[in-house]
Amino acid sequence: MSDLQIEVKNISFAYEKGREVLSGVSFTVAKGESVGLIGANGAGKSTLLKLLVGLNPGFSGEACLFGLPLEKQNLAEIRSRTGYVFQDSDSQLFLNTVYEDVAFAPRNYKMTEAETKERVLHALELTGIPHLSSRQIYKLSGGEKKLVSIATVLSMTPELILFDEPSIALDPKNRRNLIRILNSMDQTKVIASHDLDLILDTCGRTILLSDQTVVCDGRTEEILTDRGLLEAHGLELPLGLQRTAHRPE
Amino acid sequence: MGQTGKAVHEVHRLEQLAARDQWVNRIHPLVKFFLTVGYLAVTVSFPAYDLAGTAGMAVYPLALLILADLSFRDTGKRLRLVLPFVLLIGLGNLFFDRNLVQIGGFTIRAGVVSMAVLFVKGTLCVLASYLLIATTSMEKLCYAFGILHFPKAVITQFLLTWRYLTLLLEEVNRMTDAYALRAPGQKGIRMKAWGSLAGQLLLRSMDRADGVYESMLLRGYRGDYAYIRETAPLRGRDAAWLLFWGALFVLFRRFPVLYLAGAGIGGLLS
Numbered sequence: 001m002s003d004l005q006i007e008v009k010n011i012s013f014a015y016e017k018g019r020e021v022l023s024g025v026s027f028t029v030a031k032g033e034s035v036g037l038i039g040a041n042g043a044g045k046s047t048l049l050k051l052l053v054g055l056n057p058g059f060s061g062e063a064c065l066f067g068l069p070l071e072k073q074n075l076a077e078i079r080s081r082t083g084y085v086f087q088d089s090d091s092q093l094f095l096n097t098v099y100e101d102v103a104f105a106p107r108n109y110k111m112t113e114a115e116t117k118e119r120v121l122h123a124l125e126l127t128g129i130p131h132l133s134s135r136q137i138y139k140l141s142g143g144e145k146k147l148v149s150i151a152t153v154l155s156m157t158p159e160l161i162l163f164d165e166p167s168i169a170l171d172p173k174n175r176r177n178l179i180r181i182l183n184s185m186d187q188t189k190v191i192a193s194h195d196l197d198l199i200l201d202t203c204g205r206t207i208l209l210s211d212q213t214v215v216c217d218g219r220t221e222e223i224l225t226d227r228g229l230l231e232a233h234g235l236e237l238p239l240g241l242q243r244t245a246h247r248p249e
Numbered sequence: 250m251g252q253t254g255k256a257v258h259e260v261h262r263l264e265q266l267a268a269r270d271q272w273v274n275r276i277h278p279l280v281k282f283f284l285t286v287g288y289l290a291v292t293v294s295f296p297a298y299d300l301a302g303t304a305g306m307a308v309y310p311l312a313l314l315i316l317a318d319l320s321f322r323d324t325g326k327r328l329r330l331v332l333p334f335v336l337l338i339g340l341g342n343l344f345f346d347r348n349l350v351q352i353g354g355f356t357i358r359a360g361v362v363s364m365a366v367l368f369v370k371g372t373l374c375v376l377a378s379y380l381l382i383a384t385t386s387m388e389k390l391c392y393a394f395g396i397l398h399f400p401k402a403v404i405t406q407f408l409l410t411w412r413y414l415t416l417l418l419e420e421v422n423r424m425t426d427a428y429a430l431r432a433p434g435q436k437g438i439r440m441k442a443w444g445s446l447a448g449q450l451l452l453r454s455m456d457r458a459d460g461v462y463e464s465m466l467l468r469g470y471r472g473d474y475a476y477i478r479e480t481a482p483l484r485g486r487d488a489a490w491l492l493f494w495g496a497l498f499v500l501f502r503r504f505p506v507l508y509l510a511g512a513g514i515g516g517l518l519s
Contacts, residue, residue, distance in 0.1 A: 055463055076471075084467045091460025094412055096264045096386065108469030136268070138261050156468065 004028050004067075005160050005188045006052065011061035013044075013051055021047045022059070023212040029188060031159075036199035036220060037192040039209035040234030045192035046087065048209070049162045052190075053084055066159070080109065083153030083161040083187075087168060089145035098124070098132045098140075098148050105156040123154040127181055143174030150181065163191040167198045196238040200224050208233060251429070253422040259327070260415050266319065267386040273317040277487040278389040279396055284309075284494050285381045289374050291498045297363045298350065303370055305507040309494060310376040317384050328375060335371030339364035387411045401473060413458055420454045 006029035063070040086092040106116040208216040210233035346360035
């Protein structure tokens with residue numbers, strides 16, 4: 001059996017005819033890898049992630065997750081093994097309390113109430129928010145909502161988790177907490193973000209998307225320290241590295 | 250906070266009330282549903298001039314308010330939005346019901362009494378429905394509908410509409426706030442802005458609804474709201490609660506309990 005969890009070959013996709021968002025995208029992700037997906041605004045990061053879970057049908061090329069072709073008949077299995085953390089937590093969370101929202105997936109997968117409870121408590125434990133269990137979602141802060149979003153995905157015990165801009169709108173403390181949680185996860189991760197410092201701290205490998213395609217795929221340290229490459233594709237060195245570069249003697 | 254902000258807050262507040270761990274909240278949703286339907290039917294069935302009998306039915310919502318530890322003040326505030334409509338419906342009786350009746354030695358128009366009865370009936374019915382929602386979450390209520398074999402599609406529609414209602418209100422709130430901040434001193438929204446605001450609202454709420462639906466799909470949703478599944482069986486105390494109140498409704502309907510109680514107390518005092 002292949003150790004690859006994502007295999008994408010020559011994928012192209014357009015929302016409108018003649019205006020491609022992705023063109024000839026190819027890459028693979030092996031089990032246990034943590035891969036950063038970077039690119040300027042509008043590079044197609046979110047589109048690619050949504051495509052991988054079947055939310056953007058009508059693409060050309062080949063895509064397989066867990067060895068299963070990304071086709072309608074396999075979507076249920078692919079989705080049951082893949083977690084997706086949305087950019088906007090308000091889209092991800094729609095039930096009244098934290099417990100109910102985290103329990104949504106286990107219940108849909110026909111688990112008993114006892115199993116559901118166990119999964120929910122474990123997911124809340126992993127994200128460090130068991131105290132929020134009975135809280136109403138609309139009363140949570142942005143950082144808390146993000147952690148709950150991650151817990152809703154962890155309760156599915158997925159093998160692969162796709163994160164779409166996970167650090168957006170988080171304050172420094174919550175961001176650090178998020179990085180700690182991301183690093184503690186064993187699952188295969190693909191993190192789409194233009195927060196390059198986050199990618200530097202959490203991903204061993206990085207894929208750079210630009211002009212609708214993959215322009216670079218390699219070790220994170222090499223890509224994120226290449227000022228010329230980043231600037232040529234509308235990005236800048238991670239802030240941490242910029243400060244080091246400009247530190248007075 | 251604007252009007253829509255208050256509406257959003259109210260919806261969330263109702264959900265918060267329903268999610269509390271009170272004794273009344275823990276009663277089986279099917280029992281509460283049956284009792285509310287029964288209560289509405291009995292209350293509405295009182296004769297048009299039976300003010301004392303109708304008023305006696307207040308015992309159920311009063312008991313629920315106390316047992317569920319709900320604030321009388323907040324409940325009154327919520328009801329005041331509906332009460333003018335209830336009053337309006339009864340107002341016609343003043344003009345059309347011209348008979349005369351004797352009450353306590355006074356002769357008054359029967360229309361006044363029937364209007365008062367209608368007002369009491371309306372208030373009690375609205376109060377009982379509010380108490381059902383305030384002590385039972387929409388999901389639990391839908392679970393009760395599921396037991397009653399309501400069509401799945403109807404139940405799902407009901408739940409999603411409830412969820413999207415909040416979402417729609419939140420979008421309205423954001424847009425009206427954004428408008429107000431850029432139109433200081435202006436009261437309300439200008440007519441010429443209504444068209445584009447309504448269009449934007451439609452697009453934005455559809456976008457958010459799409460996001461929510463995608464999130465549901467990715468977490469195993471297949472058109473069947475598994476969320477309403479509940480394993481809690483009907484317990485003895487649920488049955489006792491149903492029987493107790495069911496019997497009391499019949500008692501209040503068949504006998505003038507308040508009148509008899511008043512006469513009894515009067516007899517004791519004399």
